[in-house]
Structures are given as C-alpha cells and as structure tokens.
Amino acid sequence: LLNEAALEWSGINALLYYGPTIVPSIGLRGDTVTLVVSGGIGIVQFLAVIPAILFIDRLGRKPLLRRGSAAMAISHLVIAIL
Numbered sequence: 001l002l003n004e005a006a007l008e009w010s011g012i013n014a015l016l017y018y019g020p021t022i023v024p025s026i027g028l029r030g031d032t033v034t035l036v037v038s039g040g041i042g043i044v045q046f047l048a049v050i051p052a053i054l055f056i057d058r059l060g061r062k063p064l065l066r067r068g069s070a071a072m073a074i075s076h077l078v079i080a081i082l
Contacts, residue, residue, distance in 0.1 A: 015041065 015022075019041060023034045056064055 012045075 016038075019038050020034045023037050028034075028037065052064065052068075
C-alpha cells in the first residue's frame with residue numbers, strides 16, 4: 001500500500017495521462033511530436049528499470065526502496081524551492 005502511495009506521489013501517472021496535453025502547452029506542436037514525447041517517456045521508464053533489476057538482488061529491496069524514496073523526496077523539494 002505504501003509503495004502505491006509512493007508511485008502516486010512521484011506523479012508519473014499524471015505525466016502519462018496528461019502528457020499529450022502538456023506537450024502543446026510548452027510550445028511543441030503536432031501529433032508526431034506528441035507521440036515521440038510519449039514514447040520517450042516510456043523508453044526512459046524502461047531504461048530506469050534496468051539498473052533496479054541489476055542491483056535489486058545485490059543491494060536488497062528495502063535499501064533500494066529507501067534510496068529511491070530519498071532521491072524522489074529531494075527532487076520534489078528542489079522543484080518546490082524553484
């Protein structure tokens with residue numbers, strides 16, 4: 001349950017859902033650009049999973065979750081300050 005809350009807090013669902021709406025608002029036009037940006041998000045997600053898969057058995061699930069949560073919290077704090 002806590003993991004699902006962290007996923008919602010990361011905002012990835014909002015980015016995936018509203019991505020096609022956000023892209024034109026930042027000045028990028030066209031259906032092709034919207035598809036490329038949405039596809040790019042999917043590729044980045046896929047590439048971000050690879051290190052987690054490689055390190056999860058070596059580092060353990062809880063330490064990896066704690067480090068990822070700390071990095072996410074710091075990122076949110078920096079964005080809030082900016």
